Amino acid sequence: MFLKQAAEFFERFFRFGGTVPMVLKLLGDDESMEWLVKSLKERLEVNPFEQTVEEQLSAMRKQNAEGNWGISEETLAKLAESAPAWPKGRDAYRSFRIRFGEGNDGVAQTFEAHAAAMKRVHGEKLWRWELLHSGKVPYKGKDVERLKLHAGNHTHHAVVEWIIVNDLSANRKRKDVTSVRGPKSLADEGIVLAWLFPKRVQAIDYDTWCAWFCGGYESNVPEDGDEEWQGVVIVFRDTASGGVLLGARWRGNDDPDYSVPPLG
Template sequence: MNLYLNQAAELVARFFRFGGSLPAVLKLLSDDDLMAWWVESLNAKLDANPFEQTVEEQIAALRVQNVAGNWGISEDVFERLAQTAPAWPKGKDAYRSLRIRFGEGDDGVALTFERHAAAVKRVHAKFWRWDLLLSAKTPYNGEDVERLRLLNGNQSHHTVVEWIVIDDLSANRKRTDITLVRGSKSLADEGLVLGWLFPKRVEAIDYDKWSAWYCAGYELNVPENDEEPWQHVPCVYRDLRDGATDLDANWRSSDDSGYSVPLLRE
């Protein structure tokens, strides 16, 4: 009880110290609507995403990568994005982001992956990528082996630049494995875009408050490691030892709660 009273006294003292007044206190005590607004505003602030970006900031970041990567995105696309941006979603780990795909089918899947992986590397001073996280067909035992594919099928891959919304990047941390929570709305290349568009979110990864994430809309084939194909799932994570941003992959049976399996908004 004494602790509660001490905290209440400190709250009142801070209220006045930051410009509050006795008339304001009396108004709060007598006006239910005002009190409700005050509490709702405070809760909204507590639930706000500290990594929120304006539309202008996001388009500027895309312009930088467009030039650095020689992506060839035209000015009319930037104008369309500026005019069609959805509102920033509510939620502490919710994001307005982008889907940026290049080319069609198998070749497009590989090109998109490599361009975004290169952008992640450009943005982060320390970067590491698993040697077996490959995007195009690569020889193994004398045969060209397919390495990376979309869960939705590579035929679904088309050139596009558009807004997307992720309501909870921390979704599905509690699970028995990835396969039970992944689906048609799982992030694929969209998860890589987050890696370069929101570098501070990557740098915040601590596997407790802020998770790493799987790009479970991808399937990865690693015959060097697996008896069965398509057992791995790419992920974006941070090495806590040296602070490097890493592109890696893990077994699709992973239940590690330090990693999320986020979904796109329906």
């Protein structure tokens, strides 16, 4: 197998302009070999979904207008001036935290705003699990809370700011979601990624590109079991149909097809 791969490597190397003197230079010069390996590593770590600040602000403006979010031009101008550099890493992102309202009501308002943005961006490809609710929804004659922040709804405040996700593929190997989630786990930020980077969602193949849990959210689905707050919001994809899905899975999930990424 190795000999076949080596033969293919040199065939391609020479086809793209490589020469025997170049090969001899690499074999006899450690600095040249170090440069080649370093260059390849940097190339492999480039995120193919990287966006410019202008592209990101344009996407936000579009959702702001279509969703009637009420984000001012002054706020957008401040974002343009304060944008951090794009982070290094194959699955690293510069993105936004966009939250509306305060406390319990704010959590629901923010979730629904970004779920609606996902729908506008992904269109008919988006399917939202019918039991994934925000706010209070009746169950057996009682109004039951359905969604909360893992960090506590009291931490939810209206804000529009930049965030960094250093590795959207983090924590694919784990005992369960509970063991790796924490105060920095993505919540609404994970849904923002889904509408801001639609090509990343469409690339989900559960191998090179994983789906992701929004571990900063806890979902309560009494229709799906007796114990409360067992669900975790997830962004995933049906590879057969190409459909984009917004749902919830059990917090004990250990499937490496899904990550549990944190902020920063």
